[in-house]
Amino acid sequence: MPAMSIVRDTSFSQEASTHLNQPKADAAGAAATAAIVVEALEKTYATHDGGKVQALGPISVTVPQGGFMTIVGPSGCGKSTLLKLLSGLIPRSAGSIKVNGEEVHEPHRDIGMVFQSPVLLPWKTAIDNVLLPAKVLGLDMAASRVRAQELLEMVGLADFAGRYPSELSGGMQQRVAIARSLIHDPSILMMDEPFGALDAMTREVMNLELLRIWRKAGKTILFVTHSIPEAIFLGTHVMVLSNRPGRIVDLVTVDLPAERGLDIMSTDAFGVFSKRIRSQFNTQGFI
């Protein structure tokens, strides 16, 4: 595990967090190990009558290299918006986003995206769907094909490379999407409620799979969810967002062992984290 000292574990108000991330020495020290540095990020939308609506922020946060940060919050708080901002898919209104030290203005090559739905192309086989980013980015196709097969193996679909999406279950399709997000070997993976549409059982299996993939591939992962247990189970850090406009109300470092089984969810330590986040939800009044 890389050092995580730059991420603060204390509950802090938004003002405090902005302040804490401000000092130059801190930012410089973070540059070496931080995958993503966000400072005073805001998103506002223009309304029909010419006014402005604050949708998100200000948010300041640092995601360490190799960390698994889950983002949890009430629906409509801007979780997905935050992920789209960080990935460069939508423009921000204020603040700064640095991915591997580079300011983000457009989608970054070093980011792999997994969306709420698998978004597979139905006319392509599983392996050709995995190869899509390689084709778009103009990578060496022969080498990519080998890698795609390895990735399919990693997500447990080695025997399904030649199948079309319609022949795969929802869970399998989402696994293909995960393999696709890794084909160009990005150092950061951004996942927007990728297992939201799956049934509880499949979801648990997918969570275990994802942890295994994370440990094996050594990526930095940002993972949006609305499930508190999922957020704790997966994350090394949990970002708790408030109601719209979404702000960080708590940043929890989950110091559970990296090798986790589903049984960890019934431990006391897990309960403590769950209680802490839930109490944040309660004080915010979103439950």
Add this chain to the structure above:
Amino acid sequence: MESVHTSAATTHTTPAPAPFSLRRKLKARPELLLIPGVFVAVVVIWEAIIRYFEIPIYIMPAPSNIALSLMNTSYWDNALYTLGEAMSGFLLAAVFGIVLGGLIAQFPLAEKTLYPYLIAIQTTPKVAVAPLFIMWFGFGMTSKVIIAATIAFFPILVNVISGLRSTDPARLELMRSLRATRWQIFTMVRLPGALPMIFAGLNIAIIFSILGAIVGEFLGSRKGLGNAIMQMNVNLDTAGVFATLFVLSAIGVCLHVLMGILQRKALFWADSSKIPTV
């Protein structure tokens, strides 16, 4: 007790896999029997009515007269001629429709600007313009090809545009997250995704192209099935007219089936219930 025992025994005997049988197939698809059945019934009743009421052949021929006409007269020449006109027109319309539709869909401003004109042209009966084409391009094949193309063009164009415009936003977002170029988005996502709509347009267009060729031949021609119908009408050869209609409908059905095969090959991935049908 006894009855419980037997019922348990029956549930345990698994039925042997049924061998392929015609009876089973017809049971699953009764239309395979009903379709030719309707044809036979219509032919028999038609024949009976004509004979019973002794309707003169120049008013309404019996199926047997039509069959005779089909056997005695060669329709091949005219059929191939008309088919050639229609298919040339169809291909012309397909190429122009897809290229122009693709261009228009790429530029929203172009679409907005041209849309009212497209609607105006689309709602004008193209048949009404046909006499002009005869005047401009003469009695030969060219005028018919152009009439067929004009009529077949719009359903293709409209479907290409709406197919390309209805791309799943999630797919566009995926491509944008990969920083795909406009051309990559078009060829990898938009165009393949639009194929079901494009095929629906082609399906209509291929039938429309026959219509165009026939209309053209009605207006002025030396050859073709449309020309044959006009001549037979003048000669009161009603059985011949019906035989020509039969040939035309056979051509139409063949083209429809051909398009269906092509469509299934190209759109094997599409949920067939979502493919718009004519």
